[in-house]
Amino acid sequence: MNESSIRSLGLKVVVAASNDENHPPENMIDGNANTFWMSTGMFPQEFIIRFAEMTNVSSVTLDSYNVKHLKVEKNTSENASHFEFVEEKELKLTEGQLQTNSISLGGSNATHLRFIITSGYDHFVAVHKIDAAASSLVV
Template structure:
């Protein structure tokens, strides 16, 4: 069974973020509401760590965003975030010219607890992440 492990509804949480705005906090990236989003400041790189409710296997990362130019994805298997393995090397996303970007990345994460998205560059000074979906299954 495949489930969105990142969603707050399923116990996921936005644990760490390098930017925080009161109107657009990191939690908005996983709240399941397409009208909300996490917004970054005007500097790069930016990072967002999503903690899963249990050790999980993740097969796909789906991302809806605006303005991301280059991104990488990393996974950490330990209970507390520590060393991360790269599961998607730095990858360029096509310019959406201010419109929504929808990307699906096929990855292989086994027994992961934390997933870190690193936004290396944007097409503009700010980027927005509307939704992060981590499709997979809990192992515990």
Template structure:
């Protein structure tokens, strides 16, 4: 099964509400789970991923740390506008040093996916990996 959110499949980060030069948004798509995108201390924070092509999305996997409220929105337009909700969850507190692994079944056709961190368990949260199937 091909990860449609990988740079090799043509995916890229087209927008993020915050950026740290040591932990930039594109780190959320690379295969190294030790690299990550980090929020800058305020919530909500968003990252928008453009898939290589409009695709049927059935599963989303995320590896995060310190995320409390998390949601996904999707858009199948050629521009990232008119997002629709896919899901919203509250993650358990594992502490800032432990990764939260989440797998969500979805059913949407998307060109863009917006990942929203509504709140964290502390001042900062991180996204280590986003995978889309």
């Protein structure tokens, strides 16, 4: 098992509650902190990412803007259903700059991770980048 960045693990965004054509969900995983996914208002907002294979995730790092409260859930099946709670975090407001937060997932095995933004500091929130400390479980 090699420690990898989330982009090298075949990551895809498979669900997003909002979709703005100028700021699509795929921007969260393109590795560029200047691009982003933006909500279209209202809470909760959520998105689900899928790994190419079962993956052990020790933590995720999220670069975001105006996110106040975030929950992370995991799934270990082939389809994105029946999620289990893993962690939640209250993020601090950072006026005029990105919020960078590392969230420990304690070595959770997952095929999918669901991120639920339950509240924000404004009507609209943005996620610029997701990365992870993760290891593929397939040899």
